[in-house]
Amino acid sequence: MTDPAIPSAYVRDKRTPTPSRDELRARIPGWGVDLNPADRPSYPKLQYPADTGAHWDFPERQPEKWPRERSIEHAFVTPVFGTAQPPKGLSGVVRKFAYARFSEGRLAHWLLLVAGDRIDAAEHHLRSFASARPDVPATGLRTELTRGGLRSRRGRSDARHHVLDPVVVAGPWLAAAGAAVLGVRKAARALGR
Amino acid sequence: MRAMVYRGPYKIRVEDKPMPVVEHPNDAIVRVTLAAICGSDLHLYHGMMPDTRVGHTFGHEFIGVVEQVGSSVQNLQVGDRVMVPFNIFCGSCWFCARGLYSNCHNVNPNATAVGGIYGYSHTTGGYDGGQSEYVRVPFADVGPVKIPDWMHDEDAVLLTDAAATGYFGAQLGEIAEGDTVVVLGAGPVGLVAAQSAWLMGAGRVIVVDHLQERLEKARTMAYAETLDYDEHDDVVVELKKQTDYLGADVVIEAVGAEADGNVTQQLAGPKLKLQGGSATALNWAIDGVRKGGTVSVVGAYGPIPNAVKFGDALNKGLTLRMNQTPVKRQWPRMFEHVRNGHLTPRQMITHRFPLEEIPEAYHVFSSKLDGCIKPLILPSAA
Numbered sequence: 399m400t401d402p403a404i405p406s407a408y409v410r411d412k413r414t415p416t417p418s419r420d421e422l423r424a425r426i427p428g429w430g431v432d433l434n435p436a437d438r439p440s441y442p443k444l445q446y447p448a449d450t451g452a453h454w455d456f457p458e459r460q461p462e463k464w465p466r467e468r469s470i471e472h473a474f475v476t477p478v479f480g481t482a483q484p485p486k487g488l489s490g491v492v493r494k495f496a497y498a499r500f501s502e503g504r505l506a507h508w509l510l511l512v513a514g515d516r517i518d519a520a521e522h523h524l525r526s527f528a529s530a531r532p533d534v535p536a537t538g539l540r541t542e543l544t545r546g547g548l549r550s551r552r553g554r555s556d557a558r559h560h561v562l563d564p565v566v567v568a569g570p571w572l573a574a575a576g577a578a579v580l581g582v583r584k585a586a587r588a589l590g591r
Numbered sequence: 592m593r594a595m596v597y598r599g600p601y602k603i604r605v606e607d608k609p610m611p612v613v614e615h616p617n618d619a620i621v622r623v624t625l626a627a628i629c630g631s632d633l634h635l636y637h638g639m640m641p642d643t644r645v646g647h648t649f650g651h652e653f654i655g656v657v658e659q660v661g662s663s664v665q666n667l668q669v670g671d672r673v674m675v676p677f678n679i680f681c682g683s684c685w686f687c688a689r690g691l692y693s694n695c696h697n698v699n700p701n702a703t704a705v706g707g708i709y710g711y712s713h714t715t716g717g718y719d720g721g722q723s724e725y726v727r728v729p730f731a732d733v734g735p736v737k738i739p740d741w742m743h744d745e746d747a748v749l750l751t752d753a754a755a756t757g758y759f760g761a762q763l764g765e766i767a768e769g770d771t772v773v774v775l776g777a778g779p780v781g782l783v784a785a786q787s788a789w790l791m792g793a794g795r796v797i798v799v800d801h802l803q804e805r806l807e808k809a810r811t812m813a814y815a816e817t818l819d820y821d822e823h824d825d826v827v828v829e830l831k832k833q834t835d836y837l838g839a840d841v842v843i844e845a846v847g848a849e850a851d852g853n854v855t856q857q858l859a860g861p862k863l864k865l866q867g868g869s870a871t872a873l874n875w876a877i878d879g880v881r882k883g884g885t886v887s888v889v890g891a892y893g894p895i896p897n898a899v900k901f902g903d904a905l906n907k908g909l910t911l912r913m914n915q916t917p918v919k920r921q922w923p924r925m926f927e928h929v930r931n932g933h934l935t936p937r938q939m940i941t942h943r944f945p946l947e948e949i950p951e952a953y954h955v956f957s958s959k960l961d962g963c964i965k966p967l968i969l970p971s972a973a
């Protein structure tokens with residue numbers, strides 16, 4: 399016998415035996431009902447379902463009402479697709495370029511799409527300021543008061559970087575506002591000259 | 592109709608939107624009666640998912656009533672009460688024919704690397720989702736299932752994603768009898784993964800998180816041991832100690848790309864967006880599992896690269912298994928488990944918000960305020 403102080407990893411068998419089936423069944427409802435690995439829904443990974451409900455070999459094609467942006471790794475626009483938020487404005491140009499030029503394998507594809515997202519948000523924020531519902535840097539914040547913002551974070555390690563959130567969220571807004579003020583001043587000075 | 596709408600990172604509101612219409616003969620329009628916010632929605636909400644457009648309606652966990660069906664729909668009728676898997680899938684492509692419903696090739700023109708998902712940005716197909724009064728459900732003959740009479744609506748809505756993903760995550764772990772299973776993340780997905788690990792014969796289940804109410808839920812709902820990573824300087828070393836220096840036989844990663852616990856990863860990922868996200872939990876999984884063990888990843892990562900410790904995975908001879916959940920494939924068996932009380936998804940619901948208050952719901956769930964584990968959304972037309 400080896401010294402029992404030597405941990406399991408250094409000897410042949412686990413030193414602490416697992417509790418018996420009966421013990422586990424008594425403690426945990428349903429313990430072991432899926433014990434057989436070969437009898438679980440996702441085993442084997444590839445399996446042919448008897449009936450998926452599909453009654454076609456290839457689905458009928460949904461009408462394409464505008465040239466739908468698509469990954470160039472696809473042979474064509476898939477027969478079914480979402481029609482929410484068609485590309486528009488400058489963000490739309492960036493997005494369409496990202497799809498047309500770069501495959502999913504290229505980082506540029508994704509970085510352009512992220513850039514498109516930021517432009518899209520900026521376009522909408524600007525427009526919202528001229529509307530009855532101007533955007534704000536973040537929503538739902540009143541729950542900080544009504545749902546215990548402070549109490550809920552007490553002792554949590556992530557609270558340390560939560561203090562960064564206002565900077566991450568409002569920072570770009572402050573920068574944009576600053577730039578706008580400077581721009582207006584410059585323009586005013588140019589006009590005054 | 593009223594619908595949740597994205598306005599940019601950290602900004603959502605409720606707007607009037609046009610009703611969805613039948614765009615394909617196998618479409619149905621479903622009036623949503625109950626929806627939920629998923630941990631995955633937080634990645635969109637934080638602006639981490641490329642091609643998330645302003646105006647997009649999120650929501651891939653929902654149940655409802657069929658309002659209208661397209662001309663080729665055979666299996667559903669107006670008035671049927673249905674639960675809708677979060678995957679949109681055709682049932683007939685190469686992938687669907689082999690049961691890979693979450694990897695369908697016929698529903699997402701925007702990307703080949705991911706299938707179709709309701710309300711999950713254009714990267715998963717550009718479909719508006721179910722955090723609204725009505726939603727377009729493509730391939731109505733393939734995805735939705737009528738809710739069994741005996742099933743509670745709140746279990747049904749969780750079976751459309753969170754619960755199915757927990758159960759799937761445990762299967763990916765290839766658990767053998769007596770295995771020590773570590774679950775990273777005590778969110779809705781991790782909690783059900785922990786419950787499921789027992790069903791597959793685990794000898795020990797340890798759940799890791801740092802939110803007290805969630806760890807408490809892991810003990811009461813999933814009979815698990817728990818580990819608060821805030822209490823340990825190095826959680827991997829603690830896991831090694833607790834497993835007699837072997838490491839866990841199986842680690843299930845149910846956290847995803849916004850993992851906490853490492854400042855550099857948090858800053859480079861979610862905060863500054865210099866990488867796709869934070870790979871802290873994935874790296875803990877790789878380092879915490881034993882050599883020759885299995886890491887199951889159901890935590891979500893996007894298409895932008897992450898700093899993952901791949902060399903450790905290689906040198907340890909690990910098996911890495913992962914996917915988006917093919918939800919419908921899980922259902923027949925899961926229905927039995929829910930009916931027998933072996934899986935109890937609705938035990939983790941903590942909050943119910945009317946659709947009009949969804950901006951509040953997102954902030955509470957995202958910042959983990961008020962002990963929130965799982966929030967449901969009640970649409971006004973319901």
Ligand SMILES: NC(=O)c1ccc[n+]([C@@H]2O[C@H](COP(=O)([O-])OP(=O)(O)OC[C@H]3O[C@@H](n4cnc5c(N)ncnc54)[C@H](O)[C@@H]3O)[C@@H](O)[C@H]2O)c1
Pocket residue numbers: 629630631632633634752753756775776777778779780781799800801802805820845846847848849850851852871872875888889890891892914915916964
């Ligand atoms: N594969 C799929 O099909 C699929 C489906 C649903 C959800 N998901 C993903 O699963 C993940 C979990 O979803 P959820 O709804 O439970 O989310 P959630 O945000 O409610 O839970 C995540 C939990 O992880 C904890 N956590 C953070 N960092 C951690 C760390 N380093 N170690 C351990 N725990 C940590 C958090 O405190 C939180 O409790 C998300 O990434 C989500 O996108 C994937």
Ligand SMILES: [Zn+2]
Pocket residue numbers: 629630631632651677752753
């Ligand atoms: Zn989800």
Ligand SMILES: [Zn+2]
Pocket residue numbers: 680681682683684685686687688694695696697
């Ligand atoms: Zn398919």
